[in-house]
Amino acid sequence: MLTIERQELIIGLLKAKEIVSVRQICESTGASESTIRRDLTELENKQLIKRVHGGASLLKKKLEEPTLLEKTAQFQIEKEAIASKAATFIEDGDSIYLDAGTSTMQMIPLLQGKSVVVVTNGIPHVQLLIEYGIETYVISGKAKKGTAALIGTKAVDAIKEFRFDKCFLGINGIHASQGFTTPDPEEANVKQAAIKQSQASFILADPTKFGEVSFASVANIENATIITTDGISTEQHEKIAKLTTLEVVSQ
């Protein structure tokens, strides 16, 4: 087994288990303790893992504290503005898909009173939707660590059983030729399925997402209307506006 291969396996084990012992790693890889220790020190130097006595653990990144972390100042206002604009596209009687993520969650309070049916793959969304008295369906799926978004083949299959008038998605990268991209392929599949089942698709994205390309492809740029705030370069704006509708909200 190659060094790099082994180290990737270690990262894989960690992603699955959060913490693994040196012994476990030795068994999984067939390598000696010495080798594993060397790997661990190396991975720690690269800031990929944290060593603990007896094994290693993932770097503790602060998990979702959206109410605090995101609510800091400007970012929140931006998201609210985007959500408000997005909500204007919703009409009575619509069936809507709301993607997991904080951008789309902002839309929920604005749905109050409208007679719509919402389908979502975001667990936190469900609680909020119910609170606002909105008819809500949830799709099957594996709950993703951290965000609690429902993903995987079960999620994709479940989406196929619905038809939406409109879907609203968050995204990580928007690029004229590379289209919409996101880091997790499994999430990309779900977004893809949602777009496919929708009459019209809307992407909610702040200006930092423009020009970015992430790992997994979701759709071509023509396949969705983009809703964002002002702050994108005129160059970007021109390139993209040629290909699809670009709704720019001024804050």
Place this chain on the structure above:
Amino acid sequence: MLTIERQELIIGLLKAKEIVSVRQICESTGASESTIRRDLTELENKQLIKRVHGGASLLKKKLEEPTLLEKTAQFQIEKEAIASKAATFIEDGDSIYLDAGTSTMQMIPLLQGKSVVVVTNGIPHVQLLIEYGIETYVISGKAKKGTAALIGTKAVDAIKEFRFDKCFLGINGIHASQGFTTPDPEEANVKQAAIKQSQASFILADPTKFGEVSFASVANIENATIITTDGISTEQHEKIAKLTTLEVVSQ
């Protein structure tokens, strides 16, 4: 089990139960008293917990479910006892269905560290399961007002795509001849489906549920093991114990 892993488990137990005894921690971790004591002093120095004679408690007030009107001391202890007993039936490698509702939610902290796969129709469950690092799947369904349980035909269909070693359900009525009953027919269908897909089924119920009959029928009394606390009449006990396994936990 690694030191850090064990300490996180302790915090996990505390988050769920507010207060835990040294003995409980020893059992949950398999470590000796000495080790646990050392962990507790260390965690106390880090200001993460407060030690009390016989165990430890959280410092901070817990923010959990405010919608629990039945958080009156006695009721809570009862539910915890039932959940603890239920958790003893779970083995490594099991695939488990956890029904929506507060009884089954109490089981989640006790799953920490076990390698199980959980499927649930309870939205609040998902958040907690993820926090405890448990592999979690959610079924499709319509989110019910109030409890956010996923119900309806979509939910039933989604359950049929899984096979469970064990399922754990809450219930409203237990009656020797009328079997298990619950007020909402749509929820009854979901419970029914879960039992059908399970090798073994467990009903979690406090003594007040015995002798009651609710609107919608879920299953016959023989179809599940009942877990409850002492407090049911000997008459009830006899009648039901003849028909199925009855696990009575003394509080």
Place this chain on the structure above:
DNA sequence: ATTTTTATGATTGGTTTTGATCGTTTATGA
């Protein structure tokens, strides 16, 4: 072909963690 570099497993000696024991302190209830 030879040297250099790199990766590996074994060994050694020092450190940390652990479980058992023991005398002391704290709760409980007769």
Place this chain on the structure above:
DNA sequence: TCATAAACGATCAAAACCAATCATAAAAAT
């Protein structure tokens, strides 16, 4: 109140873990 049981802290030897070193073998460079 007193006796008993449970919980506690301190201590110690054993076990597990770790960093450093060395020799070997494979890979890369010369």
